[in-house]
Amino acid sequence: MSQNIPLTQLHEGQKAQVSMLLSTGNIRRRLQDLGIVAGTSIECVQKGPGGDPIAYKIRNTIIALRLEDVNTIIVTTKFK
Amino acid sequence: MQSYSSYLETASADYTIALVGNPNVGKSTIFNQLTGLKQHTGNWPGKTVTFAKGHYMYENQSYTLIDLPGIYSLATHSKEEEVTRDFICFKQPDAVIVVCDATCLERNLNLALQILELTKHVILCVNLIDEAHKKKIHIDTTHLARLLGIPVIPVCAKSSTGLEQLLLEVMRLTHFKTHLSTYKSTFNPILEEACLPLIEFLQTIPCSCACPHFFALKLLQNEEIFLSYVKQYCDLNPNTSLSFLEALQKSHNILSNHRIDATCLQDLIVTHYIQQAEWIARQVITPKDASMDQQDRKIDRLFIGKYTRFPIMALLLAFILWLTIVGANYPSDLLFNLFSRLETFLSSLLLNLGIPSTLISLLIEGVYRILTWVVAVMLPPMAIFFPLFTLLEDVGYLPRIAFNLDHCFKQCHACGKQALTMCMGLGCNAVGIEGCRIIDSPRERLIALLTNSLMPCNGRFPTLILLINMFFITNFFYVPSSLIATLLLLLAILLSIFLTFFTSWLLSQTFLKGLPSSFTLELPPYRKPQIIQTLIRSLLDRTLYVLRRSVCVAAPAGLVIWLLAHITLGEHTLLYEMTDFLDPFARLFGLNGIILTAFILGIPANEIIFPIIMMIYMSSNTIMPLLQSHEIKMILLNSDWTPVTALCTLIFLLFHWPCSTTLLTIYKETKSIKWTTIAFLIPTLLGFFLCFVVTQITSFF
Incomplete structure (x- = not known):
């Protein structure tokens, strides 16, 4: 079984695959530039103080994103 | 730029x-x-x-x-x-x-x-x-x-x-023009088809652009800037050239026939490169997908982990400060000693050469003394702090600081990368202000720029240490004094950080209203620094930098002060008139005329402020070369310095107008007199305010 959730709901250490980006314009481009497109696998590495920003591992690079941006990324997780 | x-x-x-x-x-x-x-x-x-x-x-x-x-x-x-x-x-x-x-x-x-x-x-x-x-x-x-x-x-x-x-x-x-690229990227067939009319058009006109394919893609995306390029580089007005508009229309028709809108087009183009890169990477990298960064993640668990990130940040900063304080004492005294011996030797040499005594006084008490003081007091702490900080930078720790502090910056409607510019500001405010370019949002960049001089730069450190060592170290059980000094210095920096947050918040509520923008911050892999090379290189760089600055700035300042102290206007010297004039105003803020004069004359560089204070005091006392740094305290106490004076001087040193180099950099970056003035006023008013409050409170005891 798999389900679509916003990336924010991923726990530390959990992995998922990007299914779509909800943002438009410049933020969308910026995220795409980092290699975040449909199908990219993404891992939540570490949440920052107060849960914001959050560090993700994307294509072997660690990138910190703010909550508002992360919320626009929808991912698919497999759950048991 | x-x-x-x-x-x-x-x-x-x-x-x-x-x-x-x-x-x-x-x-x-x-x-x-x-x-x-x-x-x-x-x-x-x-x-x-x-x-x-x-x-x-x-x-x-x-x-x-x-x-x-x-x-x-x-x-x-x-x-x-x-x-x-x-x-x-x-x-x-x-x-x-x-x-x-x-x-x-x-x-x-x-x-x-x-x-x-x-x-x-x-x-x-x-x-x-x-x-x-x-x-x-x-x-x-x-x-x-x-x-x-x-x-x-x-x-x-x-x-x-x-x-x-x-x-x-x-x-x-x-x-030899060999080995030119033979790479040809092929997009989605619909995209290629849509590009064709534009490419064909671009090939019919004389155009200095070597990449029609790329150009066509950009024009398809309706990028304004590329339309202006058409005008600039192809000598063609995009709004009136019929053949151009026709080609563009043809291309757009193909896209709309396939229901490809702007977002979809962008996705197609971006995804093309990413997938291509992914495909190529899979061909050439082995092993395919092992995670190779176990060690980095372990270190990260300490540096950005939930319970350890803030204690480690404080400890690292404290450790560097402690090393600076402890390490600077000995070379500083050594230099003092050396320079004062040299002074006696030089004076007698000049005297034997038959040089008039006024000129000797000008050269020795004016130029030589301030120059050597700057070197003796300022150089050792700077030469220790800076290389250590460079090491932290090389390892890759600074972006982690930005990660840890971003939450606070977001609360102040600012950008987490401001932490990076603040760190650079600890080295030199001018560099920190130039570094503000890493912040994308103009509003947040301006906030970072205006508040940067609230961080004490490397040129202010030695004086801070000196003041703390002289006035605020008490024997407290068996705690070593260097530890107390470290703690006090850490407190001073924390105050700077706190006020940076506060001012950033205030600015984003008033002059620079706006919401925090999105931000992406890469946490790079940790890299083993070349410890020895880094230390030696930045030690040499710093030493040369301080020496150059003291020659360029301190020597002329020494000359000016000597002249002010020797040219008389009526009964008193110009220097006396100046300090006397400023004195009542300065007293309101717990300072005195001499201190304020030194701050004003010290605009070219923060390093020379304290040496100027010393020089002014000594020009009115018996003239005697200093042997040790603790003799400074005696001179200050013999005049009218109290712990409150020292505290206010310390606060004012943390928060006063930026040095001239910094002001010039601010002007270069903002191209605006208004913002440069505001950058001048923010720390100045803050400093005067804090000193005033401290003076009022302490006057009750």
Whole structure:
């Protein structure tokens, strides 16, 4: 079984695959530039103080994103 | 930013070579190795904010090397990106070296593929190949070269491995015009079809653009800036040229026939490069998908982990401060001793040479003394703090600080990268202000810029330490005094940090209203610093820097003060008139006329403020060279210094007008008298306010 959730709901250490980006314009481009497109696998590495920003591992690079941006990324997780 | 066209006008070399790459892949290191220059390097993205130009010779050919700012792709609209894109697209350098990080090749290939759209003169330089080996990543560069159709050179810039090969390839490419790129990217057939009318049109007109395919894609995306390029480089008005509008319309029709809107078009283009990069990476990298960063994650668990991140930050800062305080004492006293002996020797020498005593007094008590004080008091702490800080920077710790503090900055409606500029401000405010360019949002950049001088720069550290050591160290059980001094200094810096947050918040509520914007921050892999080289190099750099500054700034200041102290106007000297005039005002803030005069005369550099204070006191006392730093305290106490005076001086040192270099940098960056004035006023008013409060409160006891 798999389900679509916003990336924010991923726990530390959990992995998922990007299914779509909800943002438009410049933020969308910026995220795409980092290699975040449909199908990219993404891992939540570490949440920052107060849960914001959050560090993700994307294509072997660690990138910190703010909550508002992360919320626009929808991912698919497999759950048991 | 210096306009890049001016770089080209002055280029007299045979060939121009551009260095391009993602942020933090070691472009600056390669640049330094090839040109022998000393561009500042460090392990965090966005460090090269201006771009540097250098030269080198190879096989009797001269080359101009241009270090372009690091970018992730050519699709977004940052200033850096435009500069890079325009440079390659329209100025057509003889070769472009694309620098990649071997440890994350896939993401770097994304940019490389886009560059290949722009020019055929490309060499791929896979840097940090040693780091990749360490992480057991193998990259088949021969295969990569075959896939991309360009020369691929594995390089380890730190140890210069592979650079010779790189130079050879650059020569082949520029001089013999061999090994030109044979790479041809093919997009989705619909896109290719849509591009065709525009490409055909561009080929019919004289155009200085070497990349019609890329150009067509950009025009399809309706990018305003590219329409202006049509005018500029193709000598054609895009709004009136019928054949151009016709071609554009044809292309757009094809897209709309397939229901491809703007967002979809963008997705198609971006995804194309990413998938292409992914595909190529899979062919050349072994092992395929092992995670190679176990060790980095372990370190990260400490540095950005939930319970340890803040204690470790405080401890690291405290440790560096402690080393600075403890380490600076001995060399400082040594220098004092040396200089005062030299002074006696010099005076008697000059006297024997028959030089008039007034001139001797001017040279020795005016110029020589302030110069040596600046060196003796200022140099040791600066020469210790700065190299240590450089080490932290090289390891890659600074972006982690930004990660930890971003939450606070967000609360203040500012950007987390401001933490990076604050860290640079600890070294030098002017550098910190230049570094504010890494912040994308203009509003947040301005906040970072205006508040930067609230961080005490390296030039203020020694005086802070001196004041703390002289007035605030008490015997407290068996705690070593160096530890108390460290704690007090740490408190001072925390106060600076707190006030930076507060002022940022205040600005974003008043002058610079706005919501926090999105931000992306890369946490680079930890890199083992070259400890010895870094220490020696930045020690030498700092020493030379301080010496140069003290000659340029302290010596003239010494001259001015000596003249002020010896030219009389009526009954009193000019210096007396000046300090006397300022005295009542200064007393309101717990300072005195002498201190305030020193702060005013010290505008050229913070390093000279305290030496000026000392000089003014000594010019009215019996003149005697200082032997040890603690003798300073006696002189101050013999005049009218109280602990409150010291505290207010300390506060005012933390928060007063920025030095002239910083002000000039602020003006250069903002191009506005208004913002420069505000940057001047913020710390000044804050300092006066705090001193006033402290004076009022302490007057009750």
